Amino acid sequence: MQEFFMDYGLWLLIGLLVVIALVFLLSGKRRDDAETQAPPATVVDAPEVEVAAIPPAAPQPASPPSVSPSAPPVEPDPAPLAAAPEPALQPVAAASDGQADDLLKLKGVGPKLHNLLIELGVTRFSQIADWSDADIAAIDARLGNFKGRPVRDQWVDQAKYLAAGDIAGFEAKYGKL
Structure with a gap:
């Protein structure tokens, strides 16, 4: 075998x-x-729908209506109102003196979000660390596609570690920088 x-x-x-x-x-x-x-496929015969005929519109009078000359002409306003300009983005928190922090160190902040935060006047970890719930809501309303990120990524807590210079505490909680 x-x-x-x-x-x-x-x-x-x-x-x-x-x-x-x-x-x-x-x-x-x-x-x-x-x-x-x-x-x-089964073919189902749909009932025919009757469409009501629309009557033709009444013809317009051939001569334009006469205007009485007794009415005084209306004068235009001396200063026409211009369209109200849109308010420019106001920084939520005033930028503090000194060099701007590298906000890219925050977990969940990439280049696009970094640029958006700078446009909103947020440049320092200490600014983010001092945010109240109202400040978070105001910033969150302006983040567009990034709405919800400050709370979800815990920016305030991260910024408190980084503003205090506690790199070891930050890395213990959020991972390597």
Whole structure:
């Protein structure tokens, strides 16, 4: 028996692989046929909808109406009102003196959000650390697609660590800088 497997083992293995491949292909073909054959669509006759005819509009009078000359002409306002200019973005918190902090160190702040925060006047960790709930709501309303990030990413807590210079505490809670 052992000699049989030694002499014909490779052929038995090839035959077994061919049988497995055929079973796989044939079973897959039946499944594909069932998926591609959609049941015939049934056509339902919809009732016809009657459309009411719209009567033609009455013809306009040929002559324009006469204007009485007794009415005094209306003078335009001396200073026409200009469209109210949109208020520019006011910084929520005044920027403090000194060099701006690298806000990219905050987890959840990328380059786009960094630029947006600078436009809003936020440049220091101490500013973010001092935010109240009202300040967070005011900033959050101006963040557009980044709405909800200050609370979700815990910027105030992160900024407290970074403003105090507690890098070890920051890394213990939020991971490596």
